[in-house]
Amino acid sequence: MIYDFVVDERYENLRLDVYLTAVIDGVTRSYIKNLIDGEKSSVNDVVKKAGYILKTGDRVHIETGDRSMSASAEDIPLDIIYQDDDFAVINKKQGMVVHPARGSLNGTLVNALLHSFNSLSDVSGDSVRPGIVHRLDKDTSGLLAVAKNNAAHLSLSRQIADKTAKRYYIALVDGYVKEETGIIDTFIGRNQKDRTKMAVQQDGRKAVTLYKVLKRYKNFSLVEFELKTGRTHQIRVHSKHIGHPVTGDKVYGGSLRFETEGQLLHAYRLIVAHPSTGIVAAFEAPLPDYFKKIIDKLDKNENL
Numbered sequence: 040m041i042y043d044f045v046v047d048e049r050y051e052n053l054r055l056d057v058y059l060t061a062v063i064d065g066v067t068r069s070y071i072k073n074l075i076d077g078e079k080s081s082v083n084d085v086v087k088k089a090g091y092i093l094k095t096g097d098r099v100h101i102e103t104g105d106r107s108m109s110a111s112a113e114d115i116p117l118d119i120i121y122q123d124d125d126f127a128v129i130n131k132k133q134g135m136v137v138h139p140a141r142g143s144l145n146g147t148l149v150n151a152l153l154h155s156f157n158s159l160s161d162v163s164g165d166s167v168r169p170g171i172v173h174r175l176d177k178d179t180s181g182l183l184a185v186a187k188n189n190a191a192h193l194s195l196s197r198q199i200a201d202k203t204a205k206r207y208y209i210a211l212v213d214g215y216v217k218e219e220t221g222i223i224d225t226f227i228g229r230n231q232k233d234r235t236k237m238a239v240q241q242d243g244r245k246a247v248t249l250y251k252v253l254k255r256y257k258n259f260s261l262v263e264f265e266l267k268t269g270r271t272h273q274i275r276v277h278s279k280h281i282g283h284p285v286t287g288d289k290v291y292g293g294s295l296r297f298e299t300e301g302q303l304l305h306a307y308r309l310i311v312a313h314p315s316t317g318i319v320a321a322f323e324a325p326l327p328d329y330f331k332k333i334i335d336k337l338d339k340n341e342n343l
Contacts (some may be wrong), residue, residue: 041229046097049310055082056089059101066103074101077162078196084245084286086200098124100244109166110139115151120322125191125314126184127156130324134300139167143177152185159185172196173206178301179313181208182309182324194314207308208264208274209253209326209331212283213294216252216260223248223277227270237272239280247271248277256337259286274304298343299332305330306310 042063050058056075060068072220075089076079079100082091093099118130129148136143139150152159152170159170170185172195184204186192196205229244230236237243247267254261260283264274275291278284288302297303310321326334338343 040101040103042101042103044094044099046095046099048095050093051095053093054089054090055080055087055093058093059099063101063103063336066112071101073162074103077192078200079103081244086197091335098227110147110149110153110169111145112153113145113150114154115146116171117148117151117155118324119155120182120324121288121320122156122187125188126186128309128322129183129185131175131183131306132182133178133329137174137183138171148183151184156185156187158187160187160189162186162189162192162321173199174244175306176272176275176304177305179208180324180327180330182322183306183308184309184311186314191314195311198311202267203312204244205308205310206266206269206306208266209307210262210264210274211286211303212262212277213258213286214258214260215255216250216262216281216283218252220241221281222249223281225277225280227273227276237270237276239276244268244270246273246277248274249260249292256343257341258343261339263333275302297336299329303330303333317335 044062054180056068056072059071060066062226072089078086082097082099108204111315120128120130130149132159133314139147149167159168166280172192174183175181175183184195186195208282225239226241227237228240230238249265251263252260253263266273275285279291284291285302285304286293287297287299305326308323312319
C-alpha cells in the first residue's frame with residue numbers, strides 16, 4: 040500500500056513514527072519504524088529518521104506491504120551476476136514480477152530468491168519483499184541489487200536515497216530524439232483518472248531523469264537513461280512526457296511495431312559501494328536477445 044499524508048496542526052511536533060502509527064490502521068510502531076529505517080518513507084521528498092519532529096504542512100509518504108500475504112520458495116532459475124554474504128546482483132528477465140502481490144502470488148523474483156538464498160534482509164517488516172532494495176517493472180529487464188542482511192539493506196537503500204548509487208538503463212523509444220542529451224525534471228504522481236498509471240503532475244513527487252541518445256533511426260532512437268530519483272514507472276512516464284514513449288509500452292502509448300512482451304527497457308548498469316567494505320563496484324548486463332534482434336533489424340533496414 041502507498042500512503043500520502045499532509046500533516047495538520049493536530050499532529051504538530053509528533054515524531055514521524057508515532058504519527059504514522061496513529062494515521063495508518065492496524066500497524067505497530069515497531070513495524071512502522073522498520074519501514075522508516077528501510078527508507079520506505081519520506082517527508083517532503085526527503086528520507087527522515089523515525090524521530091523526526093513533524094511540522095504542520097509536512098508531506099509524508101510511506102510504502103507498506105500487504106502483511107496478510109506471505110511468499111514461498113520456488114525453484115525458479117536466476118541469472119545471478121554477483122553474490123557474496125552481504126548482497127547479490129540479479130539480472131531479472133522480462134515478464135517476471137519482483138515480489139508477490141494480489142494477482143501475482145507465484146513465479147516472482149522473491150519466490151526464486153527464497154529458494155536460492157539462505158538469508159535475505161527483513162528490515163522492511165514486509166513478508167513478501169525480503170531482500171528487495173529497489174524494484175523493476177514486470178516487463179522491464181535488468182539489474183537489481185538484493186540484500187542478504189539488514190545492514191546491507193540499509194546501506195544499499197541509503198545509497199539510492201542519497202543518489203550515490205548509479206542506475207543506468209537502455210531503451211528504444213519512439214521517434215527521432217533531436218537533443219544529444221537532456222534532463223527531465225518534473226513531479227510524478229498517481230494518475231487521477233487511472234490509479235494503475237503514473238503521470239507528470241504538480242502534486243506528485245520530484246522526479247529527475249538524465250538521458251543521452253546512443254543511436255538514431257528513422258522512426259526510433261536508442262537512448263541511455265540515468266535515474267536520479269526512483270519513482271514508480273519513472274523512465275516510462277518521462278519518456279512519454281517528452282513525446283518519445285518507450286517502444287512496446289502498452290500502458291504509456293509506445294508503438295507496438297515489433298513483437299515484444301512489453302516495453303524495450305533494460306537496466307543494464309548498476310554502480311554501488313559494497314555494504315561492508317565501501318569499495319565501489321560496477322555491474323553490467325547485456326541487452327536481452329529479443330532486444331538485440333530488434334536493434335539488428337533496425338540497423339539493417341533504414342526505413343524502419
